[in-house]
Amino acid sequence: MSGMLIVNVALVLPDKLWDPGWLYLEDGYIAELGEGYKEPGAAVPVLDGGGAYLLPGLIDIHSDAIEKEIQPRPDVYLELELACRELERKMAGHGITTVFHSLSFAAGEGVRSDTLAAEAACCLAAMGKSAHLIRNRVHLRHEIGNAASREILHGLLQQGAGHLLSYMDHTPGQGQYRTAEDYLRYVRKTYWMDEESCRQLLAQKLAERERVDSKELEKLAAAALCRGVPLASHDDDCREKVDEMRRLGASIAEFPVNMETACYARSQGMDVCVGAPNLLRGGSHEHNLHAGEALQRGAANILCSDYHPPALLYSVFKLTSAGWSLPAATRTATLNAAQATGLAQELGSIEKGKKADLILVRLVGGKPLLLSTLVEGQEVLRLNYFEHLVLPPAKKDF
Numbered sequence: 458m459s460g461m462l463i464v465n466v467a468l469v470l471p472d473k474l475w476d477p478g479w480l481y482l483e484d485g486y487i488a489e490l491g492e493g494y495k496e497p498g499a500a501v502p503v504l505d506g507g508g509a510y511l512l513p514g515l516i517d518i519h520s521d522a523i524e525k526e527i528q529p530r531p532d533v534y535l536e537l538e539l540a541c542r543e544l545e546r547k548m549a550g551h552g553i554t555t556v557f558h559s560l561s562f563a564a565g566e567g568v569r570s571d572t573l574a575a576e577a578a579c580c581l582a583a584m585g586k587s588a589h590l591i592r593n594r595v596h597l598r599h600e601i602g603n604a605a606s607r608e609i610l611h612g613l614l615q616q617g618a619g620h621l622l623s624y625m626d627h628t629p630g631q632g633q634y635r636t637a638e639d640y641l642r643y644v645r646k647t648y649w650m651d652e653e654s655c656r657q658l659l660a661q662k663l664a665e666r667e668r669v670d671s672k673e674l675e676k677l678a679a680a681a682l683c684r685g686v687p688l689a690s691h692d693d694d695c696r697e698k699v700d701e702m703r704r705l706g707a708s709i710a711e712f713p714v715n716m717e718t719a720c721y722a723r724s725q726g727m728d729v730c731v732g733a734p735n736l737l738r739g740g741s742h743e744h745n746l747h748a749g750e751a752l753q754r755g756a757a758n759i760l761c762s763d764y765h766p767p768a769l770l771y772s773v774f775k776l777t778s779a780g781w782s783l784p785a786a787t788r789t790a791t792l793n794a795a796q797a798t799g800l801a802q803e804l805g806s807i808e809k810g811k812k813a814d815l816i817l818v819r820l821v822g823g824k825p826l827l828l829s830t831l832v833e834g835q836e837v838l839r840l841n842y843f844e845h846l847v848l849p850p851a852k853k854d855f
Contacts, residue, residue, distance in 0.1 A: 462479065464506065465479075465508055467509070475491075478492050480815075483834075487811050508819070512815070513805055515769050516798070517556045520558055520763070522548075522558075522765075526541070526544040528567050541581055551767050555804060556591065557620060558593060571603070571605060578597065590838070592814075596621040598625055599624055617684075623691050626692070640659060679706070689711050694714045708797065710729045712730065716746060728796070733765070733790075736749050736776075760790045761790075770816075772790070774786070788806075812834075
């Protein structure tokens with residue numbers, strides 16, 4: 458790869474903003490950067506940012522979007538490679554350059570069945586060895602009552618088809634689903650099942666929870682950690698659950714359901730991840746922790762797209778309207794996520810020596826508009842918007 462100079466941009470650095478600033482890329486890495494204007498050399502390709510913001514590419518550690526891409530309607534499944542490739546184009550269009558695709562091993566129906574989830578994990582993990590646009594990583598979500606999936610998960614970790622492991626407990630009566638009806642409501646809208654099947658699944662979940670083997674959970678966690686795969690908890694609702702997950706080696710808490718638990722997890726040194734859609738909507742659709750309040754109080758430090766990828770970039774700029782500096786808001790979807798997942802040495806911020814994963818963004822009506830996405834210095838996406846032009850009245854012939 459040859460070098461490239463990016464000029465006339467507002468550089469969003471980890472702790473400050475250079476406006477204007479410039480960046481020189483060489484072989485996919487950030488070779489030099491500076492404040493002010495930079496005159497390009499005669500033989501150097503130049504990207505003029507037109508005064509737009511230049512941010513590090515977004516890092517999304519929890520995205521469920523792959524499920525809808527594979528199974529867009531009840532009993533309708535798309536070929537896996539097609540689904541994976543189409544989704545990464547969408548991700549690049551949302552400014553996401555590294556995504557941890559969340560795959561649920563929950564003994565459920567459709568895309569959340571163990572077999573289909575495992576096939577998707579292998580497909581996504583293999584994308585980096587062929588034509589691809591962004592970094593596709595796999596987030597393995599283990600429903601702890603689903604003992605049958607543990608052998609599959611061990612195999613995926615051994616193959617290198619898992620880059621983040623999380624433990625979930627969706628048993629009704631605790632966590633995200635405080636009552637059986639809360640759980641049934643979720644099942645109806647997620648799996649499109651009839652009422653009798655929903656009731657059977659509820660009974661199955663309750664029975665499986667009684668048979669959870671803590672020793673097997675310890676073995677799976679150890680298998681992940683020894684391969685450098687971080688462990689995350691999910692939907693913690695009390696200090697005791699945080700302590701238990703930390704005992705297993707968890708360093709990330711995803712979506713704690715209340716402020717007390719989120720604050721406690723942060724006080725224990727855990728990274729706490731909340732959903733960008735929650736922030737945009739002004740609250741949880743399940744009436745759990747308010748993402749914006751958690752971030753404001755320092756009880757959370759990472760944003761993820763959860764179930765709506767476009768929300769991540771929008772949420773970064775929404776934080777600025779709440780008084781955050783742009784560098785601080787950007788860290789919630791970039792550097793903090795990179796640090797939590799072991800990627801910060803090369804990704805997550807605009808710094809000399811790091812990979813040139815970058816997005817060019819300008820504001821239109823106070824909202825972010827993505828113009829370009831670069832991965833390792835290569836422009837993988839460019840969007841050329843039509844501008845509204847006010848034209849003079851047409852002449853009439855009389």
